[in-house]
Amino acid sequence: MDRASTIMLVAFLLCLSTTVRAEDPYLFYTWKVTYGTISPMGVPQQVILINGQFPGPKINCTSNNNVIVNVFNELDEPLLFTWSGIQQRKNSWVDGTPGTMCPILPGTNFTYKFQVKDQIGSYFYFPTTSLQRAVGGYGPINVHSRELIPVPFDRPAEEFNVFVSDWYKKGYKTLKKILDNGQTIARPDGLVMNGKNGKVGENKLNPLFTMEPSKTYRYRVCNVGLRTSVNFRFQGHSMTLVEIEGSHTVQNVYDSLDLHVGQCLSVLVTANKEAKDYYLVATSRFFKQEFSTVALIRNGNGNGGPATPELPPPPPVNTEGIAWSINQFRSFRWNLTASAARPNPQGSYHYGQINITRTFKLVNSKTQANGKLRYAINGVSHTDPDTPLKLAEYFEIPGKVFKYDIMGDNPPDNLENPATLAPNVVNATFRNFVEIIFENHEKTIQTYHLDGHSFFAVGIEPGKWSPEKRKNYNLVDAISRHTIQVYPNSWAAIMTTLDNAGMWNLRSEMWARTYLGQQMYFSVLSPERSLRDEHNIPDNQLLCGLVKGMSVPHPYTI
Template sequence: MGRLVLVLISMLCLWAASTLPVEGGDPIITFEWKVTYGDVAPLGVPVKGILINGEFPGPNINSTTNNNVEVNVFNNLEEPLLFTWQGIQNRKNSWQDGVLGSMCPILPGTNFTYHFQVKDQIGSYMYYPVTDMHRAAGGFGGLRIHSRPLIPVPYDQPADEFTVMVGDWFNKGYTSLKKILDSGRNLGRADGIHINGKNAKGDGKDEPLFTMEAGKTYRYRFCNPGLKTAVNVRFQDHVMKLVEMEGSHTVQNIYESLDLHVGMCFTVLVTADQEPRDYFLVASSRFTKRDLTATGIVRYLNGNGAPKPDLPKPPVGWAWSLNQFRTFRWNLTASAARPNPQGSYKYGGINITRTIRLANTAEKVDGKLRYAINGVSFLEPTTPLKLAEYYGVADKVFKYNNIPDEPPAQVSKVALEPIVLNITYKDFIEVIFENHETAIQSWNVDGYAFFAVGIETGTWSPEKRMNYNLLDAVSRHTIQVFPKSWAAVFITFDNAGMWNIRSEVWDRHYLGQQLYFSSLSPNRSLRDEYNMRDDTLVCGIVEGMPKPPPFSS
């Protein structure tokens, strides 16, 4: 009898290990989202939007380091839907990344529960839908990860905190934008900027976005969920202290304004140290021919008076933004959750095992606009890449290493196919993002934090490594690349799975400027990667195929 009990316990343990991508002992927090259509009007023009539990922007996900997060999404739209968790590293768990290369979409009228852990992370992040042009309709919101009580942050506890979603908006509606892209054109200019889905009129009748009490300090978590426009944010008559950027505590410099690139998040502290009254929070477009500006009201508790009409001026030119990037430094003395803490401070001394240069280009294919990387424009397959790989039918869906590690000297014809680079597990890789165009770029890497070691104008060459910051570059997950410039990042590929690298400029993403890295552990082991859960959605050519045997240890 005792032996039978032991066998049953062992079987239960193996079953749990094969189905539950969570760390035992860490709290589980749950959310239920009902996703519906609804009218939204950030710029005063009603359009069909996407609401989460009736909210636009969507509700905050409030979590603490190492929480296991469960989000049960009910798709009440008439279209397939997926959410991605921008900057959440999903250790060993690309199954829950929420992109079409690793997951099947949630079909209309069904629900699916995401399971992921905010492992060894703190900071300000966001979520948004990745299917079609849903990001243009809403469905985005803030994802906060607080530090555990025993691990102090390098500043006093603020009186309160606010999530600020600042981005561009198009009044055409997301279905019309999709038709524009499908016809082979880009989206053109946005119609305006919004702050949390609003734009104040400044006539004294606006409701405040946020309320502060004189003498107290507040934490503002900024994210840019827009489609293509970088913005500059600033507070009227107040300064900002930058304290965190995409999961890293930063050296606490003071700024009058900060550029917020597409897909980027950061945290600032603002002290209510002015006369109690209303003040403007201002956001304006950057690097656009036509200036777009949005305002929101920040009200002092018991304050008296409307905001002054004079708005603080935005900066001019992208060289200003490049210089600001160089002021961002990692706070090396702060106690905080961070992946791979043992090696975090020593990235400058690790030998580079591979250099990959990714150059973006705009090309015409059969008369229609496509955006390519090293001569190939990404084409979304009907079978998720991760599923094809896991089921052993990758050769029927994609080819590995189908772009070169550096841009070809000349591209005779752009190919349209899935792009997958095979990366040796735990390799330390240098990725160079090269921008040969006149428009600013913004890139995101899923599943990892990377060290943003350099951005410069001109053409990259190995000699440029002499200018890298090899000491205190901020560990982050998005990087901007200025016109006719390049950006260099270092990544340790220690997170097994299929991970997306994409343009955050969404018309470029939709028309092919993305790829995937496959980093597989040589050991089929739960120590390196979680098994596919039993409730994983299955689609494409693997539908109906027998499930591969799970990892056992």
């Protein structure tokens, strides 16, 4: 080989090496989803296991990692997983909701591929089909900062995942039947942490986690329940809040924290007390009658003695408790000086200075349709068609499956009328900066989640919203997050840029309400049909309904 050829070969190999190194790392998981029997509240129950685990396996990844999850469905009914809070840039194809994907049928498998693009934080996955979330199938997604990105706290000795959930002794198929018959599933039977309902003084209560004296630990806590807000606190230990749903926070210290359905956060706890056992306590919120659970935390080598039975008290209840919780929400602030993945470069995302292009005022309601209980947003109770909305739109047959904009940007004058049952899809404008007002006229708390985007939670107040309320917004350091609670007879306001092309679900996290229609979709279409804005349909995408057997449209191009 002559000198010129050698130089060309070396240059080619260097280029190839650079290209290979430039691609973000891949993480591979194989999940076998089955039924199993455990006794979360002393009664043997059928639950959903992943690889025999409840909660399921941890997805432990780093910003920009590509995650590949091959799911084998060994249940007796269809299955879908969603990756709550993972924004999946340009990729609603694998969002895992009935509006975006065909379900994984029993006895088959499907491989999800998504990227945790420009994200850090605490998230979770769960099944979106039916009421399956009631009995498990959920687990943690921990997204770490890349090594070169400073984190605004010292590396903890260890990280622990805690899943708090309300629990029903009825199986999820029974709960589904109750809802299908037009009734409510009523109050849960109790709370569990990581699948166990612990009681003070219980002799067989094994430690959930062990902390070594003087070391600091990160607890990633998620509320994966069906309807119950919780308050959690450590016996004798304070908590430093460091992260909420992917945003580093101002590091305030708390004795207890409210956590609403679908929300996750991270706290640091230092084992700086006597080396003995302590309780982690979770208590229901905004129910007339509280219920609780405890988990045992071992501080030291276990020789220091048992935990004392005196538990730290819960926050106030009733109206005073709502005011307490709103004030705590207002104390949460985005850490603007921390280096981390964020929507725009550090310190430059002045969301309070962007002009609002569209305002949605969304009011939830408990209603009736065909004589049965339904839940609605602005008088429309969403139904899932046999053909997923995303596929109908991509295959250019939306008119055969749904109509755009049957729900107005504002609620109708009379929400007492029977709800309209239909797929609820809003035709949104790509890259519009929108304001969404959630107004809750009911006596129960609500929580909402938006797939594919983070939003700025700028305000919560009692009463009804009006444009004058904007003067009370936090337009400087509101937390960028993906869920927001709406207290009884109150409103909440969020702002976001709909810059992620795709079909994205906005839903109640109170899962019976979602199942009975309190959800909708934003269709965020890129006019360019370009790979710069949205990925092509995956080669392995499942097809069903009207698109089954149809030829795939021409792919997007650069």
